[in-house]
Amino acid sequence: MNIIYVLIPLAILLVVIAVCVFFxxxxxxxxEDLERQGSSILFDDDLAKKPTEKPNKPNNDA
Known part of the structure; x- marks a missing residue:
């Protein structure tokens, strides 16, 4: 029965924190913009970036 004296204030505190975070x-x-993040995964942004050049590997066939 004593645990209820701890759990009820703890539950009320968590609800108050959740409501404050929501507001x-x-x-x-x-x-405001719920659609942008959902649709941004569908578009490939790699096409707009410059391709990086491959580094030249030294030839060790001496």
């Missing part, structure tokens, strides 16, 4: 995320516009 912070809404206030800082975290939920």
């Amino acid at each position: 912070w995320a809404v206030k800082s516009d975290q939920f």
Whole structure:
């Protein structure tokens, strides 16, 4: 029975923290653009980058 005196305040504290984090995320516009991150994985950004040159390997056939 004594554990309830610990678990109930702990649960209330966690709920308060979760609600505060949610309102912070809404206030800082975290939920404004939900589609960009989901669709960005579909597009290949490697085409826009310059290809890197392969380093020249020294010829050790002396």
